[in-house]
Amino acid sequence: xxxxxxxxxxLKQERRxxxxxxxxxxxxxxxHRAQAAELLEALRSAGKQALRIGxxxxxxxxxxxxIESFGMMLTARGLRVAVLAVDPSSxxxxxxxxxxxxxxxxxxxxxxxxxxxxxxxxxLGGVARRTREAVALCxxxxxxxxxxxxxxxxxxxxxxxxxxxxxxxxxxxxGGDELQGVKRGIMEMADIILVNKADxxxxxxxxxxxxxxxxxxxxxxxxxxxxxxxPKAMTVSAVEEHGLQxxxxxxxxxxxxxxxxxxxxxxxxxxxxxxxxxxVKQGLLARxxxxxxxxxxxxxxxxxxxxxxxxxxxxxxxxxxxxxxxQ
Numbered sequence: 001x002x003x004x005x006x007x008x009x010x011l012k013q014e015r016r017x018x019x020x021x022x023x024x025x026x027x028x029x030x031x032h033r034a035q036a037a038e039l040l041e042a043l044r045s046a047g048k049q050a051l052r053i054g055x056x057x058x059x060x061x062x063x064x065x066x067i068e069s070f071g072m073m074l075t076a077r078g079l080r081v082a083v084l085a086v087d088p089s090s091x092x093x094x095x096x097x098x099x100x101x102x103x104x105x106x107x108x109x110x111x112x113x114x115x116x117x118x119x120x121x122x123x124l125g126g127v128a129r130r131t132r133e134a135v136a137l138c139x140x141x142x143x144x145x146x147x148x149x150x151x152x153x154x155x156x157x158x159x160x161x162x163x164x165x166x167x168x169x170x171x172x173x174x175g176g177d178e179l180q181g182v183k184r185g186i187m188e189m190a191d192i193i194l195v196n197k198a199d200x201x202x203x204x205x206x207x208x209x210x211x212x213x214x215x216x217x218x219x220x221x222x223x224x225x226x227x228x229x230x231p232k233a234m235t236v237s238a239v240e241e242h243g244l245q246x247x248x249x250x251x252x253x254x255x256x257x258x259x260x261x262x263x264x265x266x267x268x269x270x271x272x273x274x275x276x277x278x279x280v281k282q283g284l285l286a287r288x289x290x291x292x293x294x295x296x297x298x299x300x301x302x303x304x305x306x307x308x309x310x311x312x313x314x315x316x317x318x319x320x321x322x323x324x325x326x327q
Contacts (some may be wrong), residue, residue, distance in 0.1 A: 057170030198235035
């Protein structure tokens with residue numbers, strides 16, 4: 001299938017074509033990267049925009065259950081929902097389980113939903129390197145909401161905020177201790193904190209956790225892109241499907257305010273600049289595994305390990321081969 005045909009089929013909202021296109025952009029082959037760039041450029045003129053929602057949270061907090069219940073609620077309202085779920089890749093084997101479709105059985109059968117699991121491939125930030133491009137493909141395919149599920153809270157998990165319009169942080173009752181060390185940074189990025197599992201015996205604990213985080217959010221400096229009352233903390237129950245409607249209403253309130261006050265486009269502009277710099281960095285890293293640079297790395301690694309040369313001097317030599325002066 002040529003790029004023009006693939007573009008037309010994506011614009012016609014064909015799911016198989018969308019899946020094929022995401023596979024193309026995730027490929028690391030040079031010819032596939034060239035085709036992916038051509039496809040994305042061809043689709044850019046479509047001008048379609050979806051609400052991009054990033055979702056992070058500690059493992060076991062119920063992200064998949066929440067996404068399924070939340071997604072089912074949205075599709076029941078006539079919205080088309082795409083889920084890009086990123087699974088952690090093994091540092092040893094490089095493999096991923098990619099079991100999100102199994103965990104979201106109901107949503108995976110919904111004709112208005114599309115679920116695509118992808119391996120993180122050890123990429124920092126809790127997302128796959130090409131997730132942003134997959135989001136653009138889903139927008140071109142006419143999806144109204146794109147949910148980006150990250151691998152779980154970590155030091156660089158906030159990268160997902162650089163590709164989403166809203167960033168949700170999902171917490172479990174009494175789960176604050178799990179976020180020590182990363183809590184401050186990720187709370188500053190979160191637009192809405194959702195305390196999940198607010199049902200049964202855990203409901204009182206969830207209410208207290210929500211109150212604690214609501215208090216913590218008030219201590220943070222108010223952000224210029226937020227109206228009064230945001231960011232905020234809320235309780236939800238993905239199992240009993242309580243609080244989902246209220247959470248969606250708050251998301252729309254925040255989104256509408258940002259659109260009306262110019263923060264929506266400003267955020268997307270800043271994100272485009274961020275990913276431009278990231279692509280440059282990744283391109284430079286890729287050059288380290290090519291030709292003379294790769295040979296120099298191998299030779300200098302041995303000399304650094306034996307103490308013949310300092311790491312800084314060795315780095316300067318490698319950078320000089322790339323015609324980059326170390327600052």
